[in-house]
Amino acid sequence: MGAHFFIDQFKGYNTSAFRKDLIAGAIVGIIAIPLGMAFAIAVGVKPEYGIYTTIIAGTIVAIFGGSRFQIAGPTGAFVPILLGVTMQYGYENLLIAGFMAGVMLLLMGLFRLGSYIKFIPRSVTIGFTSGIAVIIFT
Structure with a gap:
């Protein structure tokens, strides 16, 4: 997996697609962050740990995930x-x-x-x- 792989991922990517991805990301974040907080409380840890975990896991899946359409969350x-x-x-x-x-x-x-x-x-x-x-x- 070289630099060409990452460059090829953005071919045909335009402002309209970015806008749609931004909206989709905001919706997923609005759902995932409170869910991560709730799960953290249910497990017995501080709610902020749920926020950290949700953000870090979401970022890792976005970078290394197997599909451009993959969503990860708690x-x-x-x-x-x-x-x-x-x-x-x-x-x-x-x-x-x-x-x-x-x-x-x-x-x-x-x-x-x-x-x-x-x-x-x-x-x-x-x-x-x-x-x-x-x-x-x-």
Whole structure:
């Protein structure tokens, strides 16, 4: 991935497209920032940590994401998991746990392990998602 890749991304990009991207970015920010704050509070950390995380993660995905149309933001499914980490290890270790999870995801991507998701039965995925929903709503 060289300089040509980045230059090619902006071919045909004009003021009209920039205006639309600016509006879309503002809308995503208006939604993602309060959501990040709410999730931070739900996990037991200060709301400003949710703001920092939302902005940093959004920037990283915008730069390194796999699609020009990709949107990233906080996800409610992580709240019960992160709350468990916070309760067991304290919020001081939450950053370490998040960093380790990121490294694991990066390694799985580098070794192309995403294709193994097909071996997880759909019923397990649905059960996991439903269980997270029940935990969030109770």
